[in-house]
Amino acid sequence: MWREALDYTLKHPFIGCGFGNWKLESIPYETEFANEADVPYHCHNDFLEISTEIGIPGFLLYISLFVVLTFYTSKILLKSSNDKIATLAFISFLALVAYSFDALLNFPSERTIIQTIFAFIISFIFVLFHFGNASEKKLEPTSNSTKQLFTIGFVLFIIPTIYLNYNSFVSSQAQRTIFPELSLPVPQMPLDQVENAFPSTPNLSYSTIPIKGALSRYYIREKQYDKAMELIKQSRKDNPYLGYDYYLMTSYYASKGMPDSALYYAKKTYFLRPRAMAYYQNLVTIAAMSRDSTTIDSAFNTFVKFRNEAPAWATYIRYNIESRRRIDPRVKLLADSAMKLFPNDSAIIKAKDIAYQPLESIEYIKQAFISFNNKDYATSAANYLKAIPYDPNNFANYENVGLCYYASNMFKEAIPYFDKAISFKACVSGKSAFFRGICLINAGRKPEGCASFVLAQKQEYPQALEFYNNNCIKK
Known part of the structure; x- marks a missing residue:
């Protein structure tokens, strides 16, 4: 530095x-x-x-x-x-x-x-x-005119300082509420709650993200494209180095159904900051939609030079398959290599499962994922069930069916699928055990539910201990 x-x-x-x-x-x-x-x-x-x-x-x-x-x-x-x-x-x-x-x-x-x-x-x-x-020494007293002049000068100086600091405080409060949504693919807060939340200054967050750029995401969601573009251009002037404006342009053109333009800006975004996981995943996702496997290969090879991490491999394997619309032996070799590097990583385990799945299963899982994100849990469960015959040894499909029923408050229906998932040796994340515990307690089978929380704790699932203490220990 x-x-x-x-x-x-x-x-x-x-x-x-x-x-x-x-x-x-x-x-x-x-x-x-x-x-x-x-x-x-x-x-x-x-x-x-x-x-x-x-x-x-x-x-x-x-x-x-x-x-x-x-x-x-x-x-x-x-x-x-x-x-x-x-x-x-x-x-x-x-x-x-x-x-x-x-x-x-x-x-x-x-x-x-x-x-x-x-x-x-x-x-x-x-x-x-x-x-x-x-x-x-003999100190001469300060004249009244000097005192008055000093007081006026002090007030004139302190008022704009207070104004700027107050604006910074208001902006910080708004950032605390709104900026957690930056990690979401689509922001959730209503536009009318965010569009006037920030004062005119400062124009950057503490981490130098342009505030106008963050606001443009809400206008893109509402398909107010002219306003969104205006804010994106202003954000580029506020911080031309971070690449966040290119990232927003990717979202802008993807929302308008212009994949070539979206891919162009996704490339500019990523190669400006080649260590950024979010930018890498953004480029790989857009490239897969355009079936541009060359760009996916280039992005992966660049990223792992800087950060050889499990999420990068998992993303590459998944979208490599999606871009080619087929599974070739090379992808399976990549999945095997990733398993050797990251043997206990859940994302790599799922990526390997995808690499060895029939293509029909992958398509059903993709549709199930989309339905789940749209809160259509019944359709999501149906698609996961369709995927099971093509890949009966993949515990994740059973786990996901259970999660669909859980999200629909169909606790009794979810329990058998969590049981089936837990029966697989590869199911070691504790997720199925944790949600089975919740379902069992809601189904009136508290002792079994508490035992399931204990299993989830052994598998180091987050929140398992908290739920056990809240539901299974007498107070």
């Missing part, structure tokens, strides 16, 4: 990127190091960060503050006849040294409490230097 900050400063020696903008300008330096939409907010050296933001002249002014304070302290220590004054000056100087080391290795300028302490340090040294020997 220090190297990148130095490089930027040398390329922009006189006019930096502007106060607070280093986290934007640092993005191009980190594309091959940062995952997802992560950005290095600071370079962990306030002196270097200030040089990137306000140039070398600003850096020299900042350094001069420490030089002047050091000079003041030395003058006090050398000339003061008052031991108490000298002691206070020395303690203040030690605090200044501590702050300087923090600024060399961290970013105290971003921490309000530390900045408050720093302001006190400066004030102590300044006051001790100028007024420490006040008894030896």
Whole structure:
């Protein structure tokens, strides 16, 4: 991070990127190091960060503050006849040294409490230097006009500061409510709850995601394409480095039924940030719809160079099959290789099951998945049941039938399918045991349900212990 900050400063020696903008300008330096939409907010050296933001002249002014304070302290220590004054000056100087080391290795300028302490340090040294020997000097009283001028200047300065900080607070509150939906393929909140939720400033979230871009997703969902495009273009100006505007363009054109344009922007999105899992999965999904297996291969080979992780392999296997509309021996070899690398990963286990499934089974499962997402649980269960004869040894189909009945509150009907799934050795995630426990308790078979929660705990399923404590332990 220090190297990148130095490089930027040398390329922009006189006019930096502007106060607070280093986290934007640092993005191009980190594309091959940062995952997802992560950005290095600071370079962990306030002196270097200030040089990137306000140039070398600003850096020299900042350094001069420490030089002047050091000079003041030395003058006090050398000339003061008052031991108490000298002691206070020395303690203040030690605090200044501590702050300087923090600024060399961290970013105290971003921490309000530390900045408050720093302001006190400066004030102590300044006051001790100028007024420490006040008894030896005759201080002239400050005129009323000077006091009034200072008060007016202070008020004029503090009002816009309060306004900007209040806007930042309102924006932070809105981000806390709305931004969790960024991980959803389609946002869920109503448009009228989000369109006026943000003030005009700031235009970026703390993680540099353009706020207008985040809002455009709601207009795309509502098919208000003109407004969505306007917001996407504005978001590109706000942050041209993250690739989020290209990501939104992918969604925009996919929603309009223009797969070629969607694929074009999906490529631009991913290859701008090749470590981003969301961008990788977005490209592979769009490429599979266009049956572009070459792009899928290229994206996978690029991604695993940076992050050789199970979700990347699982996504590649699944959409490789979908793009070719067939299962070839190479895909099965890939699935076997993935199992050797990630033997206990549930996504890889499912991907291998898909690779060895008949194509008819895959099509039924695909339709079942779509129906489940649309909350048509009866149709989803019917499609999973149709897939079972083609692949009777795949526990996931039985588990998914059980989940469909569970989602429909048909608890008694779900139990046999969870039982069948649990009977397979490959069913080790604890998911079937957990949901079987819920169904058994709702069916009035509490002891059996509690035993099922115990099994889910042994298989390390999240929430199993919580449900066991809430339903099986007497209070």
